[in-house]
Amino acid sequence: MKIFMKVGLVKVKEKIMKTKITELFEIEHPIIQGGMHHVGFAELAAAVSNAGGLGTITGLTQGTPEKLANEIARCKEMTDKPFAVNLTFLPSLTPPDYPGLIKEIIDAGVPVVETAGRNPAEYLPALKEAGIKVIHKCTSVRHSLKAQDIGCDAVSVDGFECGGHPGEDDIPNFILLPRAADELEIPFVASGGMADGRSLVGAMALGAEGMNMGTRFIATQDAPVHQNVKEAIVNASELDTRLVMRSLRNTERVLNNAAVERLMEKEKALGADLKFEDIIDEVAGVYPKIMHEGTMEAGAWSCGMVAGLVNDIPTVQDLIDGIMSQADEIINSRLKNF
Ligand SMILES: Cc1cc2nc3c(=O)[nH]c(=O)nc-3n(C[C@H](O)[C@H](O)[C@H](O)COP(=O)(O)O)c2cc1C
Numbered sequence: 001m002k003i004f005m006k007v008g009l010v011k012v013k014e015k016i017m018k019t020k021i022t023e024l025f026e027i028e029h030p031i032i033q034g035g036m037h038h039v040g041f042a043e044l045a046a047a048v049s050n051a052g053g054l055g056t057i058t059g060l061t062q063g064t065p066e067k068l069a070n071e072i073a074r075c076k077e078m079t080d081k082p083f084a085v086n087l088t089f090l091p092s093l094t095p096p097d098y099p100g101l102i103k104e105i106i107d108a109g110v111p112v113v114e115t116a117g118r119n120p121a122e123y124l125p126a127l128k129e130a131g132i133k134v135i136h137k138c139t140s141v142r143h144s145l146k147a148q149d150i151g152c153d154a155v156s157v158d159g160f161e162c163g164g165h166p167g168e169d170d171i172p173n174f175i176l177l178p179r180a181a182d183e184l185e186i187p188f189v190a191s192g193g194m195a196d197g198r199s200l201v202g203a204m205a206l207g208a209e210g211m212n213m214g215t216r217f218i219a220t221q222d223a224p225v226h227q228n229v230k231e232a233i234v235n236a237s238e239l240d241t242r243l244v245m246r247s248l249r250n251t252e253r254v255l256n257n258a259a260v261e262r263l264m265e266k267e268k269a270l271g272a273d274l275k276f277e278d279i280i281d282e283v284a285g286v287y288p289k290i291m292h293e294g295t296m297e298a299g300a301w302s303c304g305m306v307a308g309l310v311n312d313i314p315t316v317q318d319l320i321d322g323i324m325s326q327a328d329e330i331i332n333s334r335l336k337n338f
Contacts, residue, residue, distance in 0.1 A: 016028075017029060017030055017324065017327065019187070019204070019209040019210055020154075020187035020209040021154065021187055021189055021209040021210035022210070024133060024153060024154060024187065025054050025082055025084075025111070025112055025133060026082055026111070027049075027052060027053060027054050027081070027082060028052030028053075029051075029052040029053050029210075029320060029323075029324055030189070030200070030204075030209060030210025030211065031048075031052075031053035031054070031200070031210060031211060031212075031213070031320055031323065032048075032053060032054045032056070032084075032114075032135075032156070032189055032210065032211070032212040032213070033045065033048040033053060033054065033055050033056050033212070033213060033214075033217045034056060034086070034114065034137070034156065034164075034191060034212045034213065034214045035056045035057075035058040035059070035084075035085075035086020035087075035088065035114050035116065036058055036086075036164075036214055036217075036218065036302070037058055037060070037061050037088075037287050037302075038058075038061050038225070038287040038288060038290075038291040038292065039058070039061075039217075039218055039223060039224070039225055039291060040056050040057050040058030040061060040086060041057065041058075041061070041071065041224045042057060042071050042072075042074040042075035042078055043078070043222055043223075043224040044217065044220075044222055044223050044224060044316070045057045045075050045079075045083045045084075046075050046078035046079040046083065047078075047220070047222035047315070047316035047317070048083075048217065048222075048316055048320070049079045049081035049082060049083045050078070050079050050081060050316075050317070051316050051317045051319075051320040051321070052081075052320060053316075053320055054082060054083065054084055054112060055075075055079070055083045055084070056083065056084040056085065056086050056114055057071050057072065057075060057083065057084070057085050057086065058085075058086045058088075059085050059086055059087045059088070059101050059105075060086075060087070060088055060090075060096055060101075061287075064097070064100070065097055065100035065101050065103065065104045066104075068085070068101055068104050068105070069104040069107070069108060072085065072104065072105070072108040072110060073108070076108075082111045082112060083110070083111075083112070084110065084111075084112035084113060084114050084135075085101075085105050085110050085112075085113055085114070086113075086114040086115075086116065087101065087102070087105075087113055087114070087115050087116070087120070087123070088115075088116045088117045089115065089116070089117035089118045089119075089120060089123075090117050090118075091118070098123060099123075099126075102123055102126055102127065105127075105132070106126065106127070106130040106132070110132065111131075111132060111133060112132065112133045112134075112135065113127055113132050113133075113134050113135075114134075114135050114136075114137060114156065115134060115135070115136045115137065115152075116136070116137040117165075119146065119150070120134070120136060120147075120150075120152075121150045124150055124151055124152070128151060133153045133154070134151075134152045134153055134154075135152065135153065135154040135155065135156055135189075136152045136154075136155055136156070137155075137156040137158055137191065137212075138155050138156070138157060138158065139157075139158045139159075139160075139162075139165070139166055139167030139169060139171075140167060140169050140171070140176075141176070141179050141180055141183055141184075143167075144157060144180055144183070144184055144188065145183060145184065147186075148184060148185060148186045152186065153186060154186055154187045154188060154189070154209075155180070155184065155186060155187075155188040155189075156188065156189050156191045156212045157173070157176055157177060157180045157188050157189070157190060157191060157208070158191040158192045158212075159171065159172050159173030159176045159177070159190070159191070159192035159193060160172045160173070160176075160192070161173060161192040161193035161253075161304060161305045161306065162191055162192025162193065162214070162253060162304050163192075163214050163215045163241070163253055163302045163303045163304030163305075163306070164214060164252060164253060164302040164304075165250070165251060165252050165253075165302075166192065166243075166251060166253055167251065168246070168249060168251055172193075173190055173192055173193055173203075173206070174206070177190050177203065177206035177207055177208055178206050178207055180207065180208075181206065181207025181208070182207075187209040187210075188207075188208055188209065189203070189208055189209060189210040189211050189212045190202075190203035190206065190208040190210075190211045190212070191211065191212035191213075191214075192304060192306075193304060193305060193306045194211040194212065194213045194216065194306065195213065195216045195306050195309040195310060196216075196309065196322070196323055196326055197322070197323045197324070197325065197326025197327035197328075197329070197330055198326065198330065199211055199323075200323055200326075200327045201327050201330045201331060201335075213306075214302070214304060215233060215303055215304040215306050215307055215310065216306060216309075216310055216319070217316065217319075218230065218233055219233040219234055219310045219312070219313050220313060220314060220315060220316045220319055221313060221314065221315045221316075222315060222316045225291045225292065226290075226291060226292060226293060226294030227294065228294035228295075228296050229290060229291060229294065229296070229301075230313050231313075232255060232296055232303075233255075233303065233307045233310050234310055234311060234312065234313060236255055236303065236307035236308070236310075237307070237308045238305045238306075238307065238308025238309070239308070240255060240256050240303075240307060240308075241253050241254060241255055241256065241303055241304065241305050241307065242254055242255075242256045242260050242264065244260060244263055244264065244267070244279075244283075244300055245267075245279070245283075246267075247267060247271070247272055247274050248274065248275075248276060252300065252302060253302065253303065253304060253305070254300040254301055254302055254303060255301060255303035255307065257296060257297050257300075258297045259281075259282045259286075259297055259298065259299045259300055260282070260300050262282060263279050263282040263283070263300055266278055266279055266282075267279075281299070282299050282300050283299055283300050284299075286298045286299025286300065286301065287299075287301065
């Protein structure tokens with residue numbers, strides 16, 4: 001894993017971990033930043049890609065195809081490395097202009113798309129024809145196999161620990177990852193609960209070809225969100241997330257706050273009769289208030305249990321360098337001694 005590169009007369013030590021994921025996406029380190037609503041802007045995506053990982057712009061956050069095109073152009077000004085766009089397919093009465101968003105992604109030559117939510121089969125031919133690599137985020141082995149069947153290039157396997165939508169099966173990554181490894185032929189990354197070099201080595205040991213992180217990347221200097229959000233993650237422990245909206249089969253792992261407690265009271269009171277309209281104040285349109293204004297009690301926002309492992313707010317470059325050094329130390333020192 002260690003090689004020495006000669007730069008002029010100076011020997012530079014570089015840590016290289018080549019995996020099927022680094023080869024597929026033509027990146028240096030097997031570390032991906034997952035799409036995050038109102039977090040995945042050009043600043044974060046470019047910082048992750050510049051540090052050797054794969055950064056991701058969140059497509060739906062941008063609002064319109066034109067705005068997505070602008071964000072992609074901004075990202076290209078900040079990095080010449082590959083980056084991805086996330087397309088989250090949600091059930092909606094007024095669906096976003098997915099064909100329009102996809103056209104901008106293709107026209108801009110974005111090399112990778114991270115899909116999430118429902119089955120992306122309808123949009124796959126257009127993406128594949130344009131030579132775009134597709135990684136689909138799945139919370140179960142059966143959905144991962146489906147993604148493989150329909151022609152996705154890779155899967156991001158999101159365990160029960162993850163921030164955002166962990167699905168309805170509640171299988172943690174210690175089971176889900178080796179199960180995925182037993183069944184899948186396409187490469188996958190571990191997602192949910194990943195924070196450091198220990199996570200990366202553990203994920204690789206369980207069969208993954210890299211890791212995807214959400215929550216950890218929010219608490220970085222490069223994440224374009226309010227300082228209060230970063231501090232809330234640093235101050236949270238692994239006990240501070242809650243699962244909401246289970247009865248709507250739209251389970252989301254969020255950081256506990258006054259709005260989440262209100263939401264859970266309504267869930268308890270209404271039981272199976274709960275409708276989306278009952279909790280609209282706690283969940284609809286709250287992301288801009290939280291992420292950009294720092295009004296932390298404005299509503300429910302996604303956050304992973306991994307908050308318990310986040311104790312600092314480094315630059316993305318330092319975070320990724322630290323992960324690779326720690327992984328190297330674990331593999332080449334700690335594990336070698338056994
Ligand atoms: C604040 C936040 C917003 C997110 N928004 C999205 C989203 O819009 N689309 C998506 O596919 N995943 C979204 N995710 C999930 C992440 O991409 C990633 O899969 C997840 O955070 C991994 O778990 P971790 O937080 O334990 O690292 C979000 C996660 C967080 C924390």
